[in-house]
Amino acid sequence: MDKKRSFKRSGLLLLVFAICFHMMFSGHLSARKKRKSIIPHFYVKFKAIGSMTKAGDFGDFIDRNEIYFPEYGSTHSEYDIAVTTPKYFVGYGGEIGFETERFGVGFAAEYIERNFHTDYQFINAAGGEQIDYTRDQSFRSVPIFLFVHYRLIDTSLLNIYLTLGEGVYLARYQDDYRQTVTTTTSASATSLTTSNMNHLGFHVGTTIDFKISRFLSLSMEAAYRRIHFKEPEADNILTDADGITETTGDLYYWTNEGSGESRFVIGEPDQSKFNWKGLPAVFDLDGFSFSVGLKITFDFKKKKKIEKVAPVD
Numbered sequence: 001m002d003k004k005r006s007f008k009r010s011g012l013l014l015l016v017f018a019i020c021f022h023m024m025f026s027g028h029l030s031a032r033k034k035r036k037s038i039i040p041h042f043y044v045k046f047k048a049i050g051s052m053t054k055a056g057d058f059g060d061f062i063d064r065n066e067i068y069f070p071e072y073g074s075t076h077s078e079y080d081i082a083v084t085t086p087k088y089f090v091g092y093g094g095e096i097g098f099e100t101e102r103f104g105v106g107f108a109a110e111y112i113e114r115n116f117h118t119d120y121q122f123i124n125a126a127g128g129e130q131i132d133y134t135r136d137q138s139f140r141s142v143p144i145f146l147f148v149h150y151r152l153i154d155t156s157l158l159n160i161y162l163t164l165g166e167g168v169y170l171a172r173y174q175d176d177y178r179q180t181v182t183t184t185t186s187a188s189a190t191s192l193t194t195s196n197m198n199h200l201g202f203h204v205g206t207t208i209d210f211k212i213s214r215f216l217s218l219s220m221e222a223a224y225r226r227i228h229f230k231e232p233e234a235d236n237i238l239t240d241a242d243g244i245t246e247t248t249g250d251l252y253y254w255t256n257e258g259s260g261e262s263r264f265v266i267g268e269p270d271q272s273k274f275n276w277k278g279l280p281a282v283f284d285l286d287g288f289s290f291s292v293g294l295k296i297t298f299d300f301k302k303k304k305k306i307e308k309v310a311p312v313d
Helices: 002-024 057-075
Strands: 041-051 079-084 089-099 103-124 129-154 158-182 186-211 216-226 228-230 233-240 243-256 262-266 276-280 282-284 287-298
Touching: 041 103, 041 216, 057 079, 057 103, 057 243, 057 262, 057 282, 089 129, 089 287, 103 158, 129 186, 158 216, 186 228, 233 262
Parallel strands: none
Antiparallel strands: 041 089, 041 287, 079 103, 089 103, 103 129, 129 158, 158 186, 186 216, 186 233, 216 287, 228 282, 233 243, 243 262, 243 276
16 A cells, blocks of 8 residues: 555656646747757667666565675685675666657667675685585566657757556566585586566656757656566576486575575475575565666658759840
């Protein structure tokens, strides 16, 4: 219920923002009639994207383990542990569409991703054992959308649109694990877990195009996305000295209330494991996203040929 109220407030704020701009720039609207227009026209847009979504259990996983692993390494001298992760989801995208004087319709495809990378080394000098461990865990999505842009403001400097979108999100959680154990000999193991998800989602926001030239604009967008992926299934391929083992099942999110650690595992948690609890994993991409890029418009009107008139004697 709180998320629904938050979404309604966000949509209302975006609408109020657009109306305020419309009132501020209404004095410039008459200038549109005086200058040459290239409407209707086709356009293409290329953009960089940042998203503030928490991503459901994946965001909680990062928050917990950003604290857990460094603290564990600092209290155990045998371990050298480092974790790296970007602060937000980042990516890129493109859009192609057609605009009239008031409306625009566009088809867009994007790619956004956030990952969690762990490196650790364990050295047992007395036992002559060394373990080198690398793990990359990521959540990525490819939104494919149909957009409708409603032009609220059109001046010689900028255009402002109310933007609505509906489409499908193709998403993937991946856990790529590599480990080498060295004693008198060396043995390695790899594990790859993948979970593919897809669901319909929607997008509402405000787009502002700052005009650089007649055919080129700097395009900026602030929008709210809403999309949930629930109870995903996952596949795991483990390769070690015993051969290849494949596992398929429901993906669960386990948390340890004692240590604060968390992990994604195929299957329900073993109740005999002290302090570990688990529920079916939930991913989402709810939250605000921002993009900035270049918009190129194309004028397909044919230029009128200038007829040469022979000089009269």
